[in-house]
Amino acid sequence: xxxxxxxxxxxxxxxxxxxxxxxxxxxxxxxxxxxxxxxxxxxxxxxxxxxxxxxxxxxxxxxxxxxxxxxxxxxxxxxxxxxxxxxxxxxxxxxxxxxxxxxxxxxxxxxxxxxxxxxxxxxxxxxxxxxxxxxxxxxxxxxxxxxxxxxxxxxxxxxxxxxxxxx
Amino acid sequence: xxxxxxxxxxxxxxxxxxxxxxxxxxxxxxxxxxxxxxxxxxxxxxxxxxxxxxxxxxxxxxxxxxxxxxxxxxxxxxxxxxxxxxxxxxxxxxxxxxxxxxxxxxxxxxxxxxxxxxxxxxxxxxxxxxxxxxxxxxxxxxxxxxxxxxxxxxxxxxxxxxxxxxx
Amino acid sequence: xxxxxxxxxxxxxxxxxxxxxxxxxxxxxxxxxxxxxxxxxxxxxxxxxxxxxxxxxxxxxxxxxxxxxxxxxxxxxxxxxxxxxxxxxxxxxxxxxxxxxxxxxxxxxxxxxxxxxxxxxxxxxxxxxxxxxxxxxxxxxxxxxxxxxxxxxxxxxxxxxxxxxxx
Amino acid sequence: xxxxxxxxxxxxxxxxxxxxxxxxxxxxxxxxxxxxxxxxxxxxxxxxxxxxxxxxxxxxxxxxxxxxxxxxxxxxxxxxxxxxxxxxxxxxxxxxxxxxxxxxxxxxxxxxxxxxxxxxxxxxxxxxxxxxxxxxxxxxxxxxxxxxxxxxxxxxxxxxxxxxxxx
Numbered sequence: 001x002x003x004x005x006x007x008x009x010x011x012x013x014x015x016x017x018x019x020x021x022x023x024x025x026x027x028x029x030x031x032x033x034x035x036x037x038x039x040x041x042x043x044x045x046x047x048x049x050x051x052x053x054x055x056x057x058x059x060x061x062x063x064x065x066x067x068x069x070x071x072x073x074x075x076x077x078x079x080x081x082x083x084x085x086x087x088x089x090x091x092x093x094x095x096x097x098x099x100x101x102x103x104x105x106x107x108x109x110x111x112x113x114x115x116x117x118x119x120x121x122x123x124x125x126x127x128x129x130x131x132x133x134x135x136x137x138x139x140x141x142x143x144x145x146x147x148x149x150x151x152x153x154x155x156x157x158x159x160x161x162x163x164x165x166x167x
Numbered sequence: 168x169x170x171x172x173x174x175x176x177x178x179x180x181x182x183x184x185x186x187x188x189x190x191x192x193x194x195x196x197x198x199x200x201x202x203x204x205x206x207x208x209x210x211x212x213x214x215x216x217x218x219x220x221x222x223x224x225x226x227x228x229x230x231x232x233x234x235x236x237x238x239x240x241x242x243x244x245x246x247x248x249x250x251x252x253x254x255x256x257x258x259x260x261x262x263x264x265x266x267x268x269x270x271x272x273x274x275x276x277x278x279x280x281x282x283x284x285x286x287x288x289x290x291x292x293x294x295x296x297x298x299x300x301x302x303x304x305x306x307x308x309x310x311x312x313x314x315x316x317x318x319x320x321x322x323x324x325x326x327x328x329x330x331x332x333x334x
Numbered sequence: 335x336x337x338x339x340x341x342x343x344x345x346x347x348x349x350x351x352x353x354x355x356x357x358x359x360x361x362x363x364x365x366x367x368x369x370x371x372x373x374x375x376x377x378x379x380x381x382x383x384x385x386x387x388x389x390x391x392x393x394x395x396x397x398x399x400x401x402x403x404x405x406x407x408x409x410x411x412x413x414x415x416x417x418x419x420x421x422x423x424x425x426x427x428x429x430x431x432x433x434x435x436x437x438x439x440x441x442x443x444x445x446x447x448x449x450x451x452x453x454x455x456x457x458x459x460x461x462x463x464x465x466x467x468x469x470x471x472x473x474x475x476x477x478x479x480x481x482x483x484x485x486x487x488x489x490x491x492x493x494x495x496x497x498x499x500x501x
Numbered sequence: 502x503x504x505x506x507x508x509x510x511x512x513x514x515x516x517x518x519x520x521x522x523x524x525x526x527x528x529x530x531x532x533x534x535x536x537x538x539x540x541x542x543x544x545x546x547x548x549x550x551x552x553x554x555x556x557x558x559x560x561x562x563x564x565x566x567x568x569x570x571x572x573x574x575x576x577x578x579x580x581x582x583x584x585x586x587x588x589x590x591x592x593x594x595x596x597x598x599x600x601x602x603x604x605x606x607x608x609x610x611x612x613x614x615x616x617x618x619x620x621x622x623x624x625x626x627x628x629x630x631x632x633x634x635x636x637x638x639x640x641x642x643x644x645x646x647x648x649x650x651x652x653x654x655x656x657x658x659x660x661x662x663x664x665x666x667x668x
Contacts, residue, residue: 010521015613015614017613017661018612018658018660018661020511020612021523022516022523033286034286034290035290036286036287037286037287037290037291037311037312038294038311038312039312040311040312040313040328040329040330041310041312041313041320041328041329041330041331042311042312042313044312111518111519112516112518113516116516116616116617117516118285118286118289119201119203119204119285119289120203120204122285122286122289122290122293123202123204123205123289123290123292123293124293125290126289126290126291126293126294126297127205127293127296127297129294129312130293130294130298130309130314131301133314134298134301142297143208144207144208144209145204145205145206145207145208145209145211145296146208146209147297147300153208157519158519159519160518160519161207161208163207163208164208182356182446182447182450182451184445184446184494185491185492185493185494187344187445188356189349189355189356278351278352278354279349279351280349282450283349283449283450284349324352325352326352327352367620368620369624370620370621371620371621371624371625371645371646372628372645373646374645374646374647374662374663374664375644375645375646375647375654375662375663375664375665376645376646376647378646452619452620452623453534453535453537453619453623454537454538456619456620456624456627457536457539457623457624457626457627458627459624460623460625460627460631461539461627461628461630461631463628463646464627464628464631464632464643464648465631467648468632468635476631477542478538478539478541478542478543479538479539479540479541479542479545479630480543481634487542495541495542496541496542497541497542498542
């Protein structure tokens with residue numbers, strides 16, 4: 001069983017025609033749609049929380065995310081998260097879980113909302129959901145073809161793409 | 168380096184407005200589009216061959232596919248394939264490669280053309296491209312959330328979904 | 335009040351993943367979706383009948399269409415129709431309605447299913463629904479930017495585009 | 502010959518993945534795409550100017566638009582415009598053109614960017630491009646199924662839909 005925890009971020013953004021802007025909805029529609037075909041063969045539980053652009057996440061939000069990840073009974077956990085502070089939440093999760101835990105946590109997200117173009121968001125989620133079955137316990141980020149321990153991957157903000165940290 | 172070999176199938180189908188039907192084009196447009204964001208971080212070589220609906224593949228086509236898979240230098244190989252005879256090509260590949268080879272081959276495809284709805288096709292390809300990094304040598308099928316040795320997964324033709332073979 | 339009568343055709347085609355082909359569904363989903371924003375300001379009644387690829391329409395189908403068009407109380411009527419025999423149905427409607435009637439009938443359709451790419455289908459329907467308010471009584475075809483009496487426009491089958499008949 | 506003058510607005514908005522927001526691009530891509538199938542049969546010249554969200558248009562922009570509309574040789578003119586100040590530009594055009602001119606000007610736009618969902622934008626543009634052939638000289642707004650003299654239609658800002666002004 002894989003647990004998918006949706007926290008919001010660009011992956012989920014939808015367009016509001018009345019005020020003419022994108023917003024993070026308080027639902028899991030985009031994640032459900034991206035995961036629909038994967039769920040046929042893969043036991044997956046999708047739930048949501050926080051529902052924020054990750055630039056607006058504060059310490060209380062991150063504590064809440066850590067608590068949920070620590071508490072859920074599943075060992076394989078995918079977190080859908082905004083890309084801007086994905087690294088900070090990954091670090092918080094790593095500290096919260098401590099040494100010798102048995103959870104595989106993979107954070108993922110998207111640079112383009114699923115509602116605007118579903119390809120990148122779906123690819124990232126599918127990569128995360130697949131990798132989480134094979135990884136050793138730890139906290140990882142899966143984005144743009146990479147699946148790496150969180151401290152070995154970073155967002156290149158100039159081009160909007162995640163890349164491996166060159167040591 | 169991951170090698171993606173596109174052989175056609177529903178994944179690639181496009182609509183021809185002049186004759187009003189879907190056809191398998193002799194190109195890799197759909198696979199390139201589905202893999203676009205994955206390629207940022209993952210060395211991947213995409214090439215194509217055969218370009219057929221898998222119901223029209225014959226023994227010569229399957230021999231050609233086996234030859235290509237055996238010959239390419241990459242050890243991690245994803246084959247995009249029509250779903251109807253994916254199992255037969257997987258079996259042919261398994262026999263051709265024999266015992267003690269060092270290749271991880273993952274076949275995948277789609278029930279809905281990428282050009283009609285990209286979500287399922289992208290999810291399947293991303294799952295295959297991710298799993299192929301972690302698997303032991305062998306021949307696998309990755310479809311609809313499942314990644315299994317080819318003889319442990321089959322297409323349920325009535326509902327159009329791949330499922331695990333219940334022993 | 336505008337009456338839209340959906341008879342099927344490519345405009346409506348959807349993909350069936352189980353048998354891998356496009357079919358004309360016995361519903362008005364595509365027409366409803368293409369007309370959704372137009373209906374805010376324009377009284378429009380959408381109904382369907384026949385639901386066939388127009389190559390499969392027979393004389394009985396055409397008689398039925400003529401009867402419906404003659405019988406409905408609206409004077410402004412748009413018929414969504416397959417492109418291959420749109421001209422034959424237009425001619426049948428013209429004969430059925432006879433001289434001195436007071437109906438403006440505009441046939442339209444699409445070369446690409448709304449479900450595959452909504453742009454052409456929506457453009458054709460919007461053109462028909464707009465033109466029908468301004469035209470004199472008669473039978474017209476609205477396709478690909480043209481709105482003309484039915485005998486002055488024809489489908490160029492080689493390129494899949496409607497064009498004006500050069501006298 | 503119909504002249505389409507694109508001034509920007511929501512119709513044209515595209516998503517920028519790097520800064521995570523929608524912007525009005527300085528090009529006519531969306532208008533060209535929405536008009537593609539209409540152009541087969543309809544002589545149409547598309548050009549662009551200003552390229553702004555209409556809330557950011559100032560008097561100089563409106564003067565420029567009026568000058569262009571007055572100067573182009575075509576008598577049938579469609580203006581793609583942001584919805585928020587479409588009424589102000591229509592009024593400015595009406596005053597600029599004065600009495601007894603021979604131009605039919607139809608303003609249109611969209612509440613949802615063509616790049617997010619092409620249906621409404623395409624429907625509005627097709628309605629404008631069709632109506633402009635049939636109207637008497639004057640300045641009109643074509644939105645959401647309505648084609649009316651500009652002072653008889655207004656944007657209901659609460660629901661994001663244009664509606665007829667009830668006298």
